[in-house]
Amino acid sequence: MAGRSNYDEALIVEQLHHQxxxxxxxxxxxxxxxxxxxxxxxxxVIDHDDANDVLQNTFIKAWTSIxxxxxxxxxxxxxxxxxxNESITFINKQKALNHISIDDDDSFLVNQLESDEYFDGDEAxxxxxxxxASLPEKQRLVFNMRYYDEMxxxxxxxxxxxxxxxLKASYHHALKKIESFFEEND
Amino acid sequence: xxxxxxxxxxGIGKETGxxxxxxxxxxxxxxMMDSLPPIEIKEETKKVETPxxxxxxxxxxxxxxxxxxxxxxxxxxxxxxxTSSRQMSELAAGVEKQNKDAQIDETTTDGGEVLNYQDSxxxxxxxxxxxxxxxx
Numbered sequence: 001m002a003g004r005s006n007y008d009e010a011l012i013v014e015q016l017h018h019q020x021x022x023x024x025x026x027x028x029x030x031x032x033x034x035x036x037x038x039x040x041x042x043x044x045v046i047d048h049d050d051a052n053d054v055l056q057n058t059f060i061k062a063w064t065s066i067x068x069x070x071x072x073x074x075x076x077x078x079x080x081x082x083x084x085n086e087s088i089t090f091i092n093k094q095k096a097l098n099h100i101s102i103d104d105d106d107s108f109l110v111n112q113l114e115s116d117e118y119f120d121g122d123e124a125x126x127x128x129x130x131x132x133a134s135l136p137e138k139q140r141l142v143f144n145m146r147y148y149d150e151m152x153x154x155x156x157x158x159x160x161x162x163x164x165x166x167l168k169a170s171y172h173h174a175l176k177k178i179e180s181f182f183e184e185n186d
Numbered sequence: 187x188x189x190x191x192x193x194x195x196x197g198i199g200k201e202t203g204x205x206x207x208x209x210x211x212x213x214x215x216x217x218m219m220d221s222l223p224p225i226e227i228k229e230e231t232k233k234v235e236t237p238x239x240x241x242x243x244x245x246x247x248x249x250x251x252x253x254x255x256x257x258x259x260x261x262x263x264x265x266x267x268x269t270s271s272r273q274m275s276e277l278a279a280g281v282e283k284q285n286k287d288a289q290i291d292e293t294t295t296d297g298g299e300v301l302n303y304q305d306s307x308x309x310x311x312x313x314x315x316x317x318x319x320x321x322x
Contacts, residue, residue: 017227017229018227019226019227019229022225022227023219023222026219026222027215030215030219031215034211034214034215034218035211038206038214039204042202042204043204048204048205048207052214055214056214056218056221060221060223063222063223064223064225066225066227067225118205118206118207119203119204119205120205121201121202121203121204122203124197124198125198125202125203126203128194128195128202129202129203147200148200148202175192175195178192178194179192179194182194
Protein backbone atom coordinates (compact mmCIF):
# COMPACT_ATOMS: atom_id res chain seq x y z
CA MET A 1 0.00 0.00 0.00
CA ALA A 2 2.69 2.44 1.02
CA GLY A 3 4.73 1.45 -1.99
CA ARG A 4 2.35 2.59 -4.73
CA SER A 5 4.53 3.70 -7.59
CA ASN A 6 2.45 6.72 -8.65
CA TYR A 7 2.56 8.32 -5.22
CA ASP A 8 5.04 11.20 -5.12
CA GLU A 9 4.61 12.89 -1.75
CA ALA A 10 6.57 16.03 -2.60
CA LEU A 11 4.49 16.56 -5.74
CA ILE A 12 1.25 15.88 -3.88
CA VAL A 13 2.12 18.32 -1.10
CA GLU A 14 2.77 20.95 -3.79
CA GLN A 15 -0.53 20.14 -5.50
CA LEU A 16 -2.39 20.41 -2.19
CA HIS A 17 -1.57 24.13 -2.17
CA HIS A 18 -3.27 24.97 -5.45
CA GLN A 19 -6.99 25.35 -6.00
CA UNK A 20 -7.04 23.53 -9.33
CA UNK A 21 -5.08 20.47 -8.14
CA UNK A 22 -6.03 20.13 -4.48
CA UNK A 23 -9.01 17.81 -4.95
CA UNK A 24 -7.18 15.28 -7.11
CA UNK A 25 -4.12 15.42 -4.83
CA UNK A 26 -6.23 14.83 -1.75
CA UNK A 27 -7.82 11.86 -3.49
CA UNK A 28 -4.35 10.36 -3.79
CA UNK A 29 -3.70 11.10 -0.11
CA UNK A 30 -6.89 9.26 0.86
CA UNK A 31 -5.99 6.35 -1.38
CA UNK A 32 -2.47 6.18 0.05
CA UNK A 33 -3.20 6.64 3.76
CA UNK A 34 -6.75 5.33 4.33
CA UNK A 35 -5.66 1.78 5.07
CA UNK A 36 -2.82 2.50 7.51
CA UNK A 37 -4.82 5.20 9.29
CA UNK A 38 -7.85 2.90 9.47
CA UNK A 39 -5.89 0.13 11.17
CA UNK A 40 -4.34 2.56 13.61
CA UNK A 41 -7.78 3.97 14.47
CA UNK A 42 -9.35 0.50 14.57
CA UNK A 43 -6.83 -0.70 17.14
CA UNK A 44 -7.73 2.33 19.25
CA VAL A 45 -11.55 2.30 18.98
CA ILE A 46 -11.85 -1.49 18.32
CA ASP A 47 -15.23 -1.44 16.57
CA HIS A 48 -15.27 -1.30 12.75
CA ASP A 49 -18.17 1.15 12.40
CA ASP A 50 -16.59 3.47 14.95
CA ALA A 51 -13.24 3.22 13.17
CA ASN A 52 -15.00 4.04 9.89
CA ASP A 53 -16.59 7.17 11.43
CA VAL A 54 -13.32 8.31 13.02
CA LEU A 55 -11.41 7.75 9.79
CA GLN A 56 -13.98 9.80 7.89
CA ASN A 57 -13.73 12.58 10.49
CA THR A 58 -9.95 12.44 10.21
CA PHE A 59 -9.98 13.04 6.47
CA ILE A 60 -12.68 15.71 6.71
CA LYS A 61 -10.60 17.50 9.38
CA ALA A 62 -7.48 17.22 7.22
CA TRP A 63 -9.38 18.48 4.16
CA THR A 64 -10.94 21.48 5.88
CA SER A 65 -7.65 22.48 7.48
CA ILE A 66 -5.49 21.82 4.42
CA UNK A 67 -4.49 25.50 4.35
CA UNK A 68 -2.80 24.96 7.72
CA UNK A 69 -0.56 22.23 6.35
CA UNK A 70 2.51 24.08 5.10
CA UNK A 71 4.59 20.97 4.39
CA UNK A 72 7.02 21.59 7.26
CA UNK A 73 6.20 18.19 8.78
CA UNK A 74 5.66 14.95 6.92
CA UNK A 75 2.12 14.45 5.61
CA UNK A 76 1.94 11.12 7.46
CA UNK A 77 2.90 12.81 10.75
CA UNK A 78 0.19 15.44 10.26
CA UNK A 79 -2.46 12.83 9.39
CA UNK A 80 -1.47 10.56 12.29
CA UNK A 81 -1.79 13.49 14.68
CA UNK A 82 -5.30 14.23 13.42
CA UNK A 83 -6.25 10.53 13.55
CA UNK A 84 -4.99 10.18 17.13
CA ASN A 85 -6.82 13.33 18.25
CA GLU A 86 -10.02 12.16 16.59
CA SER A 87 -9.67 8.71 18.17
CA ILE A 88 -9.12 10.12 21.66
CA THR A 89 -12.01 12.56 21.21
CA PHE A 90 -14.24 9.68 20.14
CA ILE A 91 -13.19 7.47 23.09
CA ASN A 92 -13.76 10.30 25.57
CA LYS A 93 -17.24 10.89 24.13
CA GLN A 94 -17.98 7.17 24.49
CA LYS A 95 -16.78 7.28 28.08
CA ALA A 96 -19.06 10.23 28.79
CA LEU A 97 -22.01 8.42 27.18
CA ASN A 98 -21.31 5.30 29.26
CA HIS A 99 -20.73 7.32 32.47
CA ILE A 100 -17.15 6.15 32.67
CA SER A 101 -14.51 8.38 34.22
CA ILE A 102 -12.12 9.90 31.71
CA ASP A 103 -9.25 8.61 33.89
CA ASP A 104 -10.39 4.98 33.64
CA ASP A 105 -8.82 2.69 31.07
CA ASP A 106 -10.48 1.80 27.76
CA SER A 107 -11.43 -1.77 28.66
CA PHE A 108 -15.10 -1.02 27.98
CA LEU A 109 -14.25 -0.88 24.26
CA VAL A 110 -13.48 -4.62 24.06
CA ASN A 111 -16.57 -5.80 25.97
CA GLN A 112 -18.46 -6.51 22.74
CA LEU A 113 -15.47 -7.68 20.74
CA GLU A 114 -16.35 -11.39 20.94
CA SER A 115 -19.69 -10.78 19.27
CA ASP A 116 -18.30 -8.33 16.68
CA GLU A 117 -18.94 -9.58 13.15
CA TYR A 118 -15.67 -7.98 12.02
CA PHE A 119 -13.55 -9.81 14.55
CA ASP A 120 -12.51 -13.41 14.03
CA GLY A 121 -9.47 -13.57 16.26
CA ASP A 122 -8.66 -16.52 18.47
CA GLU A 123 -8.62 -16.54 22.25
CA ALA A 124 -5.03 -15.32 22.52
CA UNK A 125 -5.69 -12.44 20.13
CA UNK A 126 -8.81 -11.48 22.06
CA UNK A 127 -6.88 -11.60 25.32
CA UNK A 128 -4.14 -9.44 23.85
CA UNK A 129 -6.72 -6.84 22.77
CA UNK A 130 -8.15 -6.86 26.28
CA UNK A 131 -4.66 -6.45 27.73
CA UNK A 132 -3.91 -3.54 25.40
CA ALA A 133 -7.25 -1.90 26.23
CA SER A 134 -6.35 -2.05 29.93
CA LEU A 135 -3.28 0.13 29.36
CA PRO A 136 -3.26 3.87 30.00
CA GLU A 137 -4.11 5.76 26.80
CA LYS A 138 -0.59 6.97 26.03
CA GLN A 139 0.86 3.48 26.51
CA ARG A 140 -1.86 2.06 24.24
CA LEU A 141 -0.90 4.51 21.54
CA VAL A 142 2.81 3.83 21.90
CA PHE A 143 2.32 0.08 21.98
CA ASN A 144 0.10 0.05 18.89
CA MET A 145 2.37 2.35 16.91
CA ARG A 146 5.48 0.40 17.81
CA TYR A 147 4.24 -3.17 17.82
CA TYR A 148 1.68 -3.16 15.00
CA ASP A 149 2.69 -0.19 12.83
CA GLU A 150 6.42 -0.82 13.49
CA MET A 151 6.92 2.90 13.58
CA UNK A 152 10.36 4.26 14.45
CA UNK A 153 10.64 5.94 17.85
CA UNK A 154 11.84 9.11 16.10
CA UNK A 155 8.68 9.26 13.97
CA UNK A 156 6.52 8.48 16.99
CA UNK A 157 8.26 11.29 18.82
CA UNK A 158 7.18 13.74 16.10
CA UNK A 159 3.60 12.51 16.12
CA UNK A 160 3.16 12.35 19.89
CA UNK A 161 5.45 15.22 20.86
CA UNK A 162 7.26 13.02 23.39
CA UNK A 163 10.98 12.28 23.69
CA UNK A 164 12.36 9.04 22.30
CA UNK A 165 13.53 8.01 25.79
CA UNK A 166 10.07 8.52 27.25
CA LEU A 167 8.51 6.54 24.39
CA LYS A 168 10.90 3.62 24.95
CA ALA A 169 10.02 3.69 28.63
CA SER A 170 6.30 3.73 27.78
CA TYR A 171 6.69 0.76 25.46
CA HIS A 172 8.66 -1.14 28.09
CA HIS A 173 5.98 -0.45 30.74
CA ALA A 174 3.26 -1.47 28.29
CA LEU A 175 5.01 -4.81 27.65
CA LYS A 176 5.34 -5.49 31.37
CA LYS A 177 1.68 -4.71 31.96
CA ILE A 178 0.61 -6.95 29.10
CA GLU A 179 2.70 -9.80 30.54
CA SER A 180 1.16 -9.20 33.96
CA PHE A 181 -2.33 -9.20 32.41
CA PHE A 182 -1.64 -12.59 30.81
CA GLU A 183 -0.28 -13.99 34.06
CA GLU A 184 -3.26 -12.74 36.06
CA ASN A 185 -5.81 -14.01 33.50
CA ASP A 186 -4.25 -17.42 32.82
CA UNK B 187 12.40 -4.63 17.98
CA UNK B 188 12.17 -8.41 18.21
CA UNK B 189 14.52 -8.41 21.18
CA UNK B 190 12.29 -6.04 23.11
CA UNK B 191 9.11 -8.09 22.54
CA UNK B 192 8.01 -10.60 25.13
CA UNK B 193 7.56 -14.34 24.60
CA UNK B 194 3.79 -13.90 24.86
CA UNK B 195 3.74 -11.46 21.94
CA UNK B 196 6.00 -13.68 19.88
CA GLY B 197 3.52 -16.51 20.37
CA ILE B 198 0.52 -14.41 19.32
CA GLY B 199 2.12 -12.55 16.42
CA LYS B 200 0.85 -9.35 14.86
CA GLU B 201 -2.50 -10.57 13.65
CA THR B 202 -5.25 -8.77 15.53
CA GLY B 203 -8.23 -10.72 14.27
CA UNK B 204 -9.89 -7.50 13.09
CA UNK B 205 -11.60 -7.68 9.72
CA UNK B 206 -13.18 -5.19 7.34
CA UNK B 207 -16.08 -5.62 4.89
CA UNK B 208 -15.18 -6.68 1.39
CA UNK B 209 -13.94 -3.83 -0.85
CA UNK B 210 -14.12 -1.59 2.18
CA UNK B 211 -11.13 0.64 1.33
CA UNK B 212 -12.03 1.10 -2.34
CA UNK B 213 -15.58 2.07 -1.39
CA UNK B 214 -14.42 4.23 1.49
CA UNK B 215 -12.07 6.21 -0.77
CA UNK B 216 -14.86 6.85 -3.28
CA UNK B 217 -17.36 7.77 -0.56
CA MET B 218 -14.82 10.03 1.07
CA MET B 219 -14.11 11.92 -2.16
CA ASP B 220 -17.82 12.41 -2.76
CA SER B 221 -18.37 13.81 0.72
CA LEU B 222 -15.59 16.42 0.71
CA PRO B 223 -17.07 19.90 1.16
CA PRO B 224 -15.88 22.67 -1.16
CA ILE B 225 -12.87 24.55 0.13
CA GLU B 226 -10.93 27.57 -0.96
CA ILE B 227 -7.17 27.25 -1.09
CA LYS B 228 -5.27 30.29 0.04
CA GLU B 229 -2.56 30.22 -2.59
CA GLU B 230 0.74 31.28 -1.17
CA THR B 231 1.46 34.82 -2.19
CA LYS B 232 4.62 36.71 -1.49
CA LYS B 233 4.25 38.16 1.93
CA VAL B 234 4.22 41.93 1.87
CA GLU B 235 5.63 42.72 5.24
CA THR B 236 4.16 45.86 6.72
CA PRO B 237 7.05 47.68 8.36
CA UNK B 238 6.57 48.66 11.97
CA UNK B 239 6.12 52.27 13.05
CA UNK B 240 9.72 52.42 14.29
CA UNK B 241 11.11 51.11 11.00
CA UNK B 242 9.09 53.68 9.05
CA UNK B 243 9.98 56.64 11.27
CA UNK B 244 13.62 55.67 11.84
CA UNK B 245 15.15 57.33 8.73
CA UNK B 246 13.40 60.61 9.49
CA UNK B 247 14.54 60.46 13.09
CA UNK B 248 18.11 59.79 12.01
CA UNK B 249 17.99 62.71 9.57
CA UNK B 250 16.52 64.99 12.23
CA UNK B 251 19.18 63.89 14.73
CA UNK B 252 21.92 64.55 12.16
CA UNK B 253 20.61 68.05 11.42
CA UNK B 254 20.25 68.75 15.13
CA UNK B 255 23.83 67.60 15.67
CA UNK B 256 25.13 69.78 12.88
CA UNK B 257 23.16 72.77 14.19
CA UNK B 258 24.55 72.23 17.70
CA UNK B 259 28.11 71.95 16.37
CA UNK B 260 27.69 75.11 14.30
CA UNK B 261 26.32 76.99 17.29
CA UNK B 262 29.21 75.84 19.46
CA UNK B 263 31.77 76.78 16.79
CA UNK B 264 30.16 80.16 16.29
CA UNK B 265 30.31 80.83 20.02
CA UNK B 266 33.91 79.68 20.14
CA UNK B 267 34.81 81.85 17.15
CA UNK B 268 33.21 84.86 18.79
CA THR B 269 35.20 84.34 21.96
CA SER B 270 38.50 83.63 20.21
CA SER B 271 38.26 86.62 17.88
CA ARG B 272 37.67 88.83 20.88
CA GLN B 273 40.64 87.26 22.61
CA MET B 274 42.72 87.60 19.46
CA SER B 275 41.78 91.25 19.18
CA GLU B 276 42.81 91.75 22.77
CA LEU B 277 46.08 89.91 22.20
CA ALA B 278 46.75 91.82 19.04
CA ALA B 279 46.11 95.03 20.86
CA GLY B 280 48.59 93.96 23.59
CA VAL B 281 51.31 93.05 21.07
CA GLU B 282 50.87 96.32 19.23
CA LYS B 283 51.26 98.18 22.49
CA GLN B 284 54.48 96.28 23.31
CA ASN B 285 55.90 97.07 19.83
CA LYS B 286 55.18 100.68 20.29
CA ASP B 287 56.92 100.59 23.68
CA ALA B 288 59.95 98.89 22.10
CA GLN B 289 60.19 101.54 19.42
CA ILE B 290 60.11 104.19 22.07
CA ASP B 291 63.02 102.44 23.91
CA GLU B 292 65.16 102.28 20.73
CA THR B 293 64.65 105.92 19.97
CA THR B 294 65.50 106.93 23.53
CA THR B 295 68.82 104.86 23.74
CA ASP B 296 71.82 107.22 23.45
CA GLY B 297 74.84 106.56 21.13
CA GLY B 298 77.33 106.14 23.96
CA GLU B 299 76.00 102.72 24.84
CA VAL B 300 76.45 101.54 21.25
CA LEU B 301 80.04 102.82 21.11
CA ASN B 302 80.86 101.16 24.39
CA TYR B 303 79.62 97.87 22.97
CA GLN B 304 81.73 98.25 19.79
CA ASP B 305 84.82 98.98 21.90
CA SER B 306 84.36 95.89 24.01
CA UNK B 307 84.05 93.70 20.88
CA UNK B 308 87.22 95.19 19.31
CA UNK B 309 89.17 94.64 22.54
CA UNK B 310 88.25 90.99 22.72
CA UNK B 311 89.41 90.53 19.09
CA UNK B 312 92.87 91.99 19.93
CA UNK B 313 93.26 89.61 22.84
CA UNK B 314 92.39 86.67 20.61
CA UNK B 315 95.20 87.60 18.13
CA UNK B 316 97.80 87.84 20.93
CA UNK B 317 97.13 84.35 22.27
CA UNK B 318 98.82 82.30 19.45
CA UNK B 319 102.09 84.32 19.78
CA UNK B 320 102.21 83.70 23.53
CA UNK B 321 101.83 80.00 22.86
CA UNK B 322 104.93 80.06 20.63
